[in-house]
Amino acid sequence: MSQDGPGVELDSSLGYLLKEASSALRAAMEGVLRPLGMTVTHYSCLELLAQRPGLSNSELARGAFVTRQSMNVLLQALERDGYVTRPEEAPVGKVLPTRLTTRGRRSLQKATVAVRSVEDRMLGGMTAEERSGAFKILRSMIRSLQDSAEGAP
Amino acid sequence: MSQDGPGVELDSSLGYLLKEASSALRAAMEGVLRPLGMTVTHYSCLELLAQRPGLSNSELARGAFVTRQSMNVLLQALERDGYVTRPEEAPVGKVLPTRLTTRGRRSLQKATVAVRSVEDRMLGGMTAEERSGAFKILRSMIRSLQDSAEGAP
DNA sequence: AAATCTATGTCAGAATACTGACATGAGTCA
DNA sequence: TGACTCATGTCAGTATTCTGACATAGATTT
Numbered sequence: 123m124s125q126d127g128p129g130v131e132l133d134s135s136l137g138y139l140l141k142e143a144s145s146a147l148r149a150a151m152e153g154v155l156r157p158l159g160m161t162v163t164h165y166s167c168l169e170l171l172a173q174r175p176g177l178s179n180s181e182l183a184r185g186a187f188v189t190r191q192s193m194n195v196l197l198q199a200l201e202r203d204g205y206v207t208r209p210e211e212a213p214v215g216k217v218l219p220t221r222l223t224t225r226g227r228r229s230l231q232k233a234t235v236a237v238r239s240v241e242d243r244m245l246g247g248m249t250a251e252e253r254s255g256a257f258k259i260l261r262s263m264i265r266s267l268q269d270s271a272e273g274a275p
Numbered sequence: 276m277s278q279d280g281p282g283v284e285l286d287s288s289l290g291y292l293l294k295e296a297s298s299a300l301r302a303a304m305e306g307v308l309r310p311l312g313m314t315v316t317h318y319s320c321l322e323l324l325a326q327r328p329g330l331s332n333s334e335l336a337r338g339a340f341v342t343r344q345s346m347n348v349l350l351q352a353l354e355r356d357g358y359v360t361r362p363e364e365a366p367v368g369k370v371l372p373t374r375l376t377t378r379g380r381r382s383l384q385k386a387t388v389a390v391r392s393v394e395d396r397m398l399g400g401m402t403a404e405e406r407s408g409a410f411k412i413l414r415s416m417i418r419s420l421q422d423s424a425e426g427a428p
Numbered sequence: 429a430a431a432t433c434t435a436t437g438t439c440a441g442a443a444t445a446c447t448g449a450c451a452t453g454a455g456t457c458a
Numbered sequence: 459t460g461a462c463t464c465a466t467g468t469c470a471g472t473a474t475t476c477t478g479a480c481a482t483a484g485a486t487t488t
Contacts, residue, residue: 136406137300137394139413144297145340146420147290163474180436187298192475194438215483216436241290244416252412253289259409260292263397267299316444333466345445347468368453369466433486443476449469456463 140263147244154236160229163188165237167196168222168230171206176219205229293416300397307389313382316341318390320349321375321383324359329372358382 151162166186170177177185183193197220200206205226208218222230245253304315319339323330330338336346350373353359358379361371375383398406 135394136398136409136413137304137390139410139417140293140297140300141340143413143416143420144293146417147293150420151290161474178436179438187294189476190437191439191477195474212437212483217483218437237290240420241288244419245289246419247415248412252408252415255405255408256289256412256416257292259401259405259412260289260296262400262405263296263409264292264299266397266399267296267303267393314444331466332468341444342446343467344447344469348444365453365467370453371467429488431486431488434484436483437481439478439480441476441478444474446471446473448471451466451468453466454464456461458459458461 136263147240150240150243151237154240155233158229158233158236160233163192163196164200165230165233167193167200168205168226168233169237171220171222172227172230175221178217178219180217182220200226289416300393303393303396304390307393308386311382311386311389313386316345316349317353318383318386320346320353321358321379321386322390324373324375325380325383328374331370331372333370335373353379 148162151165155162155165163186167182170182170185174181179194179197180190182197183190186193197206197208201208204223206220207223208220212218248256301315304318308315308318316339320335323335323338327334332347332350333343335350336343339346350359350361354361357376359373360376361373365371401409
């Protein structure tokens, strides 16, 4: 049947296409991360901490697009398994700054290589101009959606 | 703090941007669908059936990017509540073709208006050329990811 | 200074989606 | 024809995420 997903009007919907692309990316990432015993959210959390050490639970949650509660259970597991550390008491306020351990950094290294290969494949068939165009367009979509969301509370 | 999500290298990652855009779109859709008592998957299923009547459970699942099992429980609920109908026995094979009822169509109408407003907002700041560019680029990404996924089983 | 507002961390319960497994029908190939 | 492969519908159990709620710390306002 020559895999031809649903194709009447949905193919003309940018929203559907966006979801399809995101879904394909997630599936590809899961595919390369599974052998490493890592989920996408798991990886996202570690990557965020590598690039911005000391992020709080809530900040990590926003960065990984999950709720604080979900990130909290993940962080507890990561802390238990020795990938990250959090101070016993909050240095200021209630915010607990999280940091990668050596083990966490080592684990992240392998994952980064795997994920980068996926992203490279995704960028493969695109010219430099198309890439910068993709950035511009995605940012435009995000801004439009966020603005309207804030405008109507 | 002028909401500035995590922003070191991640802002230069197309994958992260794609996830961010998709997440923003989903949040916006949830926002307009919630007052109608409808989830995104719920709406997706109805929209698929409106455009391609007679789709099977498995086909709907692929179209809505969930598993057959998840779509099955949704379909059972939709059938119970009178939004869709499925024949008692399969006309051919095991495939049960699903169709919208009048109630389902009516319910979908309101949702479609709401969702279209979101998509319009998303397309708001884009020129016609940027839109066609967005289509081209998203399709390119999907194709690259799918090809590589099929190539390495 | 006091009150209000906002954001955070965390607990508990509910909803949702997923993995694993099974039987069945249809197409394929020897 | 018979064995094999593939896809489908469905059941059961698991896992993950979300919603709701609470107490608390800092910022803002009065």
